[in-house]
Amino acid sequence: MQLTPLPAFADNYIWLLQHQQQVLAVDPGDGQAVLQWLAREPGLQLDTILVTHHHADHTGGLNDLVLATGARVFGPALEKLPVPCTPVAGGDEISWGPLNWQVLDVPGHTAGHVAYWAQPADQSPVLFCGDTLFSGGCGRLFEGTAAQMLQSLDHLSRLPTNTRVCCAHEYTLSNLRFARTVEPGNMQLAAYELACQARREQGQPTLPAVLGQELEINPFLRSRVPAVRAAAAQHAGAAAPDDAGVFAQLREWKNQFK
Numbered sequence: 349m350q351l352t353p354l355p356a357f358a359d360n361y362i363w364l365l366q367h368q369q370q371v372l373a374v375d376p377g378d379g380q381a382v383l384q385w386l387a388r389e390p391g392l393q394l395d396t397i398l399v400t401h402h403h404a405d406h407t408g409g410l411n412d413l414v415l416a417t418g419a420r421v422f423g424p425a426l427e428k429l430p431v432p433c434t435p436v437a438g439g440d441e442i443s444w445g446p447l448n449w450q451v452l453d454v455p456g457h458t459a460g461h462v463a464y465w466a467q468p469a470d471q472s473p474v475l476f477c478g479d480t481l482f483s484g485g486c487g488r489l490f491e492g493t494a495a496q497m498l499q500s501l502d503h504l505s506r507l508p509t510n511t512r513v514c515c516a517h518e519y520t521l522s523n524l525r526f527a528r529t530v531e532p533g534n535m536q537l538a539a540y541e542l543a544c545q546a547r548r549e550q551g552q553p554t555l556p557a558v559l560g561q562e563l564e565i566n567p568f569l570r571s572r573v574p575a576v577r578a579a580a581a582q583h584a585g586a587a588a589p590d591d592a593g594v595f596a597q598l599r600e601w602k603n604q605f606k
């Protein structure tokens with residue numbers, strides 16, 4: 349089963365998964381980019397589209413793709429998409445080829461954001477997490493609270509550590525600059541940043557990330573680690589009263605970070 353990050357716009361990835369002649373696309377912000385990719389290999393059939401949230405850079409290609417391919421679309425039950433879709437929410441399952449996608453509720457970036465996780469028989473698991481979890485970072489809180497996002501990331505953190513994390517944006521290097529400011533003593537983080545810089549210099553994506561690695565380097569998955577808490581408190585000028593408060597301090601710090 350082949351997994352491809354198709355670059356779109358400035359820094360989006362449209363994830364494509366291929367099983368035999370069947371193709372599944374995730375968050376197709378740009379329909380023409382997907383159609384051009386499909387045209388390179390005759391016989392491929394886009395039959396399923398998964399949408400994580402309603403933002404236009406994730407949904408802008410839906411109309412074109414549904415018209416051209418008739419693909420079925422699954423999207424978050426709490427959000428409105430530009431095409432008719434089968435609404436899904438946490439606990440639902442979607443069968444595609446040999447896979448069973450599990451739907452996870454991960455509100456925070458948007459109110460109804462969902463993620464999709466599956467375990468191929470002979471490969472490590474795959475997570476499509478949209479704009480919730482990025483390598484070294486997390487999505488901005490446009491419609492949700494820090495407490496919701498923390499709970500969503502906690503949920504993702506409990507997935508198998510070999511899960512391939514397919515984020516929707518190439519934000520890794522700027523995220524890691526922030527992560528290094530929060531945790532200057534984290535040696536795994538320093539090594540990971542060097543590896544990601546090398547990949548970008550070669551024009552390669554830094555993704556998919558690996559969940560176990562993210563747990564070691566991503567400050568937004570590490571907001572209960574004493575060094576991260578201390579850094580957040582020092583930057584904010586006061587210790588937060590609880591876990592959600594620490595997370596809010598970190599998110600606010602990142603929002604201001606240049």
Ligand SMILES: [Zn+2]
Binds near residue numbers: 479
């Ligand atoms: Zn978004």
Ligand SMILES: [Zn+2]
Binds near residue numbers: 403405406479516517
């Ligand atoms: Zn986005």
